Amino acid sequence: DTTTFITRRKEKSRDAARSRRGKESEVFYELANQLPLPHNVTSHLDKASIMRLTISYLRMRKLLNSDESEKENEVESQLNSFYLKALEGFLMVLSEDGDMVYLSENVSKSMGLSQFDLTGHSIFEFSHPCDHEELREMLVHRTGSKKTKEQNTERSFFLRMKCTLTSRGRTVNIKSATWKVLHCTGHVRVQECGEVSGDSGFKEPPLTYLVLICEPIPHPSNIEVPLDSKTFLSRHTLDMKFSYCDERITELMGYEPDDLLNRSVYEYYHALDSDHLTKTHHNLFAKGQATTGQYRMLAKKGGFVWVETQATVIYNPKNSQPQCIVCVNYVLRYGFSLQIFSKPYDLNHLSTIPESPTWFSSLSSSYD
Amino acid sequence: SGLMTPTSATGMASGMELPRKRKGSMDNPSEGDDQHLKIKCVREPHSQIEKRRRDKMNNLIDELAAMIPTCNPMSRKLDKLTVLRMAVQHLKSLKGATSSFAEANYKPAFLPDDELKHLVLRAVDGFLFVVGCDRGKIVFVSESVSKILNYGRTELIGQSLFDYVHPKDIGKVKEQLSASELYPRERLIDAKTGLQVQAELPVGAARLCSGARRSFFCRMKYNKVTVKEEKDFQAGASKKKESQRYCTVHCTGYMRTWPTRQLGTEGEAETDKESSHFSCLVAVGRVHPHTLPQANGEIKVKPTEFVTRYAMDGKFTFVDQRATTILGYLPQELLGTSCYEYFHLDDLPHLADRHRKVLRSKEKIETNCYKFKTKYGSFVTLQSQWFSFINPWTKEVEYIVSTNTVISGKSNPGGSGDKSEQPSSSKASEDDAKKSQQVPIIPGISSASGMIYAGCIGTQIANEIMDYNRMNSSPSSGNTSPFSVLQDKSPLALAQASSNVPNGEATDVEMPGKSSSEVEARGGAFTAGESLMEGSSQLDLEGVPGLGALSTDEAAMAVIMSLLETDANLGEAVDFDEMHWSL
Numbered sequence: 027d028t029t030t031f032i033t034r035r036k037e038k039s040r041d042a043a044r045s046r047r048g049k050e051s052e053v054f055y056e057l058a059n060q061l062p063l064p065h066n067v068t069s070h071l072d073k074a075s076i077m078r079l080t081i082s083y084l085r086m087r088k089l090l091n092s093d094e095s096e097k098e099n100e101v102e103s104q105l106n107s108f109y110l111k112a113l114e115g116f117l118m119v120l121s122e123d124g125d126m127v128y129l130s131e132n133v134s135k136s137m138g139l140s141q142f143d144l145t146g147h148s149i150f151e152f153s154h155p156c157d158h159e160e161l162r163e164m165l166v167h168r169t170g171s172k173k174t175k176e177q178n179t180e181r182s183f184f185l186r187m188k189c190t191l192t193s194r195g196r197t198v199n200i201k202s203a204t205w206k207v208l209h210c211t212g213h214v215r216v217q218e219c220g221e222v223s224g225d226s227g228f229k230e231p232p233l234t235y236l237v238l239i240c241e242p243i244p245h246p247s248n249i250e251v252p253l254d255s256k257t258f259l260s261r262h263t264l265d266m267k268f269s270y271c272d273e274r275i276t277e278l279m280g281y282e283p284d285d286l287l288n289r290s291v292y293e294y295y296h297a298l299d300s301d302h303l304t305k306t307h308h309n310l311f312a313k314g315q316a317t318t319g320q321y322r323m324l325a326k327k328g329g330f331v332w333v334e335t336q337a338t339v340i341y342n343p344k345n346s347q348p349q350c351i352v353c354v355n356y357v358l359r360y361g362f363s364l365q366i367f368s369k370p371y372d373l374n375h376l377s378t379i380p381e382s383p384t385w386f387s388s389l390s391s392s393y394d
Numbered sequence: 395s396g397l398m399t400p401t402s403a404t405g406m407a408s409g410m411e412l413p414r415k416r417k418g419s420m421d422n423p424s425e426g427d428d429q430h431l432k433i434k435c436v437r438e439p440h441s442q443i444e445k446r447r448r449d450k451m452n453n454l455i456d457e458l459a460a461m462i463p464t465c466n467p468m469s470r471k472l473d474k475l476t477v478l479r480m481a482v483q484h485l486k487s488l489k490g491a492t493s494s495f496a497e498a499n500y501k502p503a504f505l506p507d508d509e510l511k512h513l514v515l516r517a518v519d520g521f522l523f524v525v526g527c528d529r530g531k532i533v534f535v536s537e538s539v540s541k542i543l544n545y546g547r548t549e550l551i552g553q554s555l556f557d558y559v560h561p562k563d564i565g566k567v568k569e570q571l572s573a574s575e576l577y578p579r580e581r582l583i584d585a586k587t588g589l590q591v592q593a594e595l596p597v598g599a600a601r602l603c604s605g606a607r608r609s610f611f612c613r614m615k616y617n618k619v620t621v622k623e624e625k626d627f628q629a630g631a632s633k634k635k636e637s638q639r640y641c642t643v644h645c646t647g648y649m650r651t652w653p654t655r656q657l658g659t660e661g662e663a664e665t666d667k668e669s670s671h672f673s674c675l676v677a678v679g680r681v682h683p684h685t686l687p688q689a690n691g692e693i694k695v696k697p698t699e700f701v702t703r704y705a706m707d708g709k710f711t712f713v714d715q716r717a718t719t720i721l722g723y724l725p726q727e728l729l730g731t732s733c734y735e736y737f738h739l740d741d742l743p744h745l746a747d748r749h750r751k752v753l754r755s756k757e758k759i760e761t762n763c764y765k766f767k768t769k770y771g772s773f774v775t776l777q778s779q780w781f782s783f784i785n786p787w788t789k790e791v792e793y794i795v796s797t798n799t800v801i802s803g804k805s806n807p808g809g810s811g812d813k814s815e816q817p818s819s820s821k822a823s824e825d826d827a828k829k830s831q832q833v834p835i836i837p838g839i840s841s842a843s844g845m846i847y848a849g850c851i852g853t854q855i856a857n858e859i860m861d862y863n864r865m866n867s868s869p870s871s872g873n874t875s876p877f878s879v880l881q882d883k884s885p886l887a888l889a890q891a892s893s894n895v896p897n898g899e900a901t902d903v904e905m906p907g908k909s910s911s912e913v914e915a916r917g918g919a920f921t922a923g924e925s926l927m928e929g930s931s932q933l934d935l936e937g938v939p940g941l942g943a944l945s946t947d948e949a950a951m952a953v954i955m956s957l958l959e960t961d962a963n964l965g966e967a968v969d970f971d972e973m974h975w976s977l
Contacts, residue, residue, distance in 0.1 A: 049475060061504075077455070081461060084461040090509050090513075102536075103508065106507035106508050106510065106511045108676050112648060117517065212516075215516060238517055251607050251608055254566045293715055293724060296719055297700065320642065334611065356611050
């Protein structure tokens with residue numbers, strides 16, 4: 027009768043589905059096992075994650091395939107793992123559309139989230155929406171025309187990413203994640219896929235990808251590394267006026283800390299660097315942290331010093347309002363600038379100026 | 395789907411779980427619409443969630459299929475299971491191809507270390523180095539060092555790092571390698587207040603323990619030897635001694651101890667007396683691209699610019715902070731002072747003319763090159779573009795914007811650029827220099843009389859246009875501009891102002907449109923005027939009642955203001971004798 031027929035049909039359909047699902051699970055299990063990952067990881071992956079990781083793995087293989095593997099001796103091989111450990115951040119490879127094709131294992135040390143949580147997902151899911159536009163610009167790489175042959179492949183930008191790590195090193199749930207500023211530096215690369223795929227005879231289009239080192243900027247309250255005598259700390263009000271300065275500045279730049287109080291730091295920036303530094307400050311105020319790259323600051327008796335600064339906005343813990351800015355300033359070297367005042371500005375000559383001008387002897391004696 | 399609850403970072407994620415709906419809210423619509431409205435996040439029906447999951451999975455399957463060579467050429471879409479099976483096969487085939495999998499001590503990692511290293515070097519322009527902490531011996535350096543420092547690996551290994559570090563940075567590097575007591579005390583910042591905290595942490599042992607991190611900058615030698623130079627050297631030609639080139643390297647790394655036996659030939663017995671361990675710094679040295687030594691040593695820069703604003707009379711009302719590095723003055727030192735005080739004498743006529751022009755024109759006016767006196771007494775050559783900002787309501791000039799470009803190099807056409815920049819090389823500048831040191835004996839006027847005189851120019855020009863606007867009449871003769879009076883007459887004109895009628899006729903005022911040649915021709919008067927100030931007291935305003943009580947600037951201004959007023963009103967030659975010096 028009809029009821030039995032329908033029931034049996036339903037049963038069959040159910041069995042078929044179960045069987046299909048069973049087969050599927052089996053294949054997924056197999057696929058997971060093929061991934062070069064420890065078993066304790068692969069056995070806990072859900073299907074979507076297995077897919078993500080497989081796709082990312084295959085993408086990475088494509089990117090690295092044409093690399094000539096050098097003959098390395100044993101010592102060199104041992105040291106391969108040191109590269110990543112020596113760097114302050116983690117490695118990230120992004121596809122042209124923003125997928126995180128690869129993240130090095132140590133991402134969890136900086137961000138809390140693990141390599142497997144992130145691999146295969148889109149960076150846009152894990153980064154601050156206000157930074158998305160900038161990110162898209164970084165991913166673009168115009169190739170082809172002769173004019174752009176010299177195009178700069180370097181990338182350097184600040185990105186806020188989700189972080190599940192507390193300041194004490196504990197991990198929280200993704201729902202309680204906070205934003206962490208990362209200084210991302212690297213290059214856009216284009217990988218030519220030389221092989222003709224399959225029978226269709228068409229050559230695959232070249233792959234554009236971004237290889238980045240993503241480094242968190244140390245928070246001044248939690249600096250792990252020792253600061254040598256060529257660094258000084260400064261604190262500023264939000265309009266960048268000095269509100270405090272480490273006494274070390276005296277031997278490095280000639281100023282007494284009191285000279286600087288309530289003076290705007292902009293007064294001490296070299297004319298040529300002011301544009302760049304203004305941009306850095308915009309980044310600082312928008313994102314909370316920034317590094318300046320190398321720039322010049324005027325020294326007390328004329329001349330200037332090259333400095334690199336890490337700046338952090340300090341927030342009032344009670345009302346989360348920005349309170350002040352703390353800068354860790356690394357003095358790199360001295361520069362000549364008598365030229366500015368006694369002669370016309372002729373920057374073409376700067377490069378031939380010897381590094382240690384004699385009339386700086388009073389300032390540079392501390393270096394000896 | 396409804397609105398997502400914003401919570402720090404998670405509010406932004408897509409695919410986030412929606413909060414469950416409150417129990418009963420859907421079941422009892424009678425509970426009130428507000429409740430229903432409040433709960434904007436409603437749980438999706440299960441089928442919706444399932445559909446999304448399926449779609450996502452299908453997308454992933456398609457993506458995967460695209461990655462597998464055997465799947466690609468298929469014209470028809472393969473079913474899920476087949477794609478997965480082919481993926482498994484593909485991965486298996488890859489396993490056989492890559493050597494890393496075959497290693498005996500194979501540790502599964504998404505990417506083997508050597509490939510990781512390649513990636514790192516694609517991202518950074520850098521090299522790995524390992525140095526002994528004790529004496530700075532370079533135990534290892536990666537091949538990539540040749541790209542950065544232009545030295546070969548073999549050249550460096552075994553050498554002392556200090557031989558390749560800038561002499562003035564050796565101390566810094568030593569600090570970083572050691573755990574000496576000379577360490578600066580911990581300089582920490584309190585996270586809450588941003589204030590510095592002096593922590594009394596014991597420095598020393600902790601610093602040197604394995605894993606302790608380092609991050610610092612130092613200058614390292616860059617090998618400039620080119621092929622050509624090498625040839626010369628070989629030929630016995632004496633090599634010209636050049637200054638050593640350095641590049642700033644950012645080093646980040648960590649401390650590591652090695653048992654000496656592991657080092658083999660790479661490390662010598664440089665061990666700690668106390669242990670058989672060799673303590674090293676393992677670091678990556680990176681250069682930021684813009685600091686790599688340029689091939690031709692030239693730095694291409696945009697011409698240096700800074701912006702200033704003047705009031706109508708030429709007084710600074712705004713100074714760009716970039717001006718300080720060029721002119722030496724801090725902005726506040728310039729504000730309120732007249733630009734004419736800084737212009738070189740020779741340039742005054744031209745610039746005065748430009749000033750006039752910009753007040754009467756809606757266009758941007760370019761100046762020739764001119765010299766501007768810096769704080770230290772010397773001159774920089776500038777060229778400016780001036781533009782009047784006119785208040786749309788009052789139709790008056792609010793201020794003049796000046797975009798100033800520093801001109802470097804040799805002489806430039808026009809202006810005073812022909813003269814050398816050195817203050818001492820021309821008579822005019824000599825006078826200038828002398829003048830600034832002298833204290834002219836002029837009663838009622840301070841030692842900076844020369845500058846006061848120059849400073850009035852701007853005021854005069856401003857007043858000219860104000861009067862012109864006021865009078866609102868077509869250009870006509872009869873209006874004597876004190877400017878032209880001063881220029882026209884002998885230097886004694888001003889001197890005789892209080893007692894004589896100026897000789898000759900009053901000339902036409904400089905009306906708009908009049909050529910500037912007249913102005914330039916009169917330029918000589920200024921020089922004469924300067925010498926006027928130098929030694930003699932020809933400018934005798936002593937007899938002028940009430941002037942003594944004024945500041946020098948005001949006094950001089952008053953003289954000219956009166957001249958103006960009189961001229962404007964009377965429209966004829968003035969008998970200065972009868973002028974009343976009203977204030």
